[in-house]
Amino acid sequence: MADAKTLEELAHPEYWNNRYQKGADGGTFEWFKSFKNLEGFFTQYLPKPSNEGRSPQILHLGCGNSELPIDLHSIGYRNQVCVDFSEVVINDMGTRNAERDGIDWKVADVRDLKDINDASMDVAIDKGTLDAMLSGSLWDPPEPVRKNTTAYIDQVVRVLKPGGVFIYITYRQPHFMKPMVARDGKWDLKVITLNEDAGTFDYFAFVMTKH
Template sequence: MPRRTSPPLEALAAPEYWDTRYATDPTPFDWFRNPTSIHPFLTRHLPPPTSDPPILHLGCGNSLLPEDLHKRGYRDQISVDFSEVVIRDMRAKCEGFEGLRWEVMDIRDMRGVGDGEVGVAIDKGTLDAMISGSVWDPPEEVKSNTKAYINEVARVLKSGGLFLYITYRQPHFVKPIITREDVWPDFKIENIQEEGGMFEYFGFVMRKK
C-alpha cells in the first residue's frame, strides 16, 4: 500500500489533491475515528431509522460511515465530495445499497441540494481540512471558504435538522467559524474519547431552529 504523507494544509482544500490521492490509494479511510468508535455519539443524536431522516455526508471521501449507517437501517443518504475520482469509485462499490447516493459537489456551493432538504448533516473532519494557517487569525481564503461552507449547511438543513460535526480541534478555535446565532442559537459540545485513546476528539451538536 502506498504510504500516506502529510501534504501542505492548503492543498486539502483543492479537489486536485484528493483526486490524486484517491487514484493512488483507494483504500477506505476514516478521518479521526472509525464508524464503530462513534456509534455512541451517533446513537445519542441521530433520529431513529424508522423516521427515515435524509442524511447528508459532507466531504464523504471513501469513509465507511454511509455503509455502516445503511446497515443500521438508514436508507436515505446522500454523500457528496468534490473529488470526481472518489465519487466514481464509491458509486461502483455501493451500487447494490438501496438509498445510498453519491454526488460530485463542492460543499461551499451545494447546488444539487435544495433548501431545507436535509434532516441530518454529518461532518467528520471535512471542515478541519479547510482550515490552515494561524488558528488565531486564519487567512482570508480560509475565512471565505469556511463561511461559505457553514452557510450552505445552514441552508440545506430543514427546520429542526441536526448538524453533527466531529473534530480534533479545540472548541474555542472552531466556535467563531460555526456559530450562527440566527440559525442555531446554541449548541452542545461533547468529548469523544475511547478508553485508552491517545487523542481527544469533540462532537458538536447543532439543531436548526
C-alpha cells in the same frame, strides 16, 4: 504534520483526485474515529428511522471513501446523500456500493451545494471536511480560510430543515472552532468530548440543531 503548502492544497479537488487515484485499490480511510468508536454517540444524536420505514435524510459532507454511510445503511438508514468534490472517489464509491439502495453518491463542493434544495436535509455530518479547509493560524485565519469556511457553514444552514442537526467531529480545540461554526439565531450548539479512556487523545463532536 503537513507543511503549509500541503495544507492549502487540501481545499482543492485536484489534490484529492490525485490522492484517491494513487490509492485506487478498493481501500477506505476513516478520519478521526471509526463507526465502532462513534456508534454510541450516533445512537444518542441521530434521529432514528421510523417504524413505517422512513429514514431521515442524511447528507455526508466531504464523504471521501469513509465507510460511515455503509455502516449507517447496515442499521437501517436508507436515505443518504454522499457528496465530495473529488470525482475520482465518488465514482469509486458509487461503483463499489451500487447494490445498496438508499445511498446516492454525488460530485459536489460543500461550499456550493447548488444541487441540494433548501431545508431538505434532516442531518448533515462532517467528519474531517471542515478541518481540511484549515491552514495558517487558527487564532487569526487567513482570508481564504475565512472565505471557504464561511461559505461552507452557510450552505449547511441553508440545506438543513428546521429542527435538523449538523454533526461535526474534529480533533480541533473547541475555542478555535466555535467561532467558525456558530451562527447566531440559526442554531443551538453544544460540544461533546469524545474520549474513550483516560489518557487518550480527545476528539470533539459539535452538535448544532437548527431553529
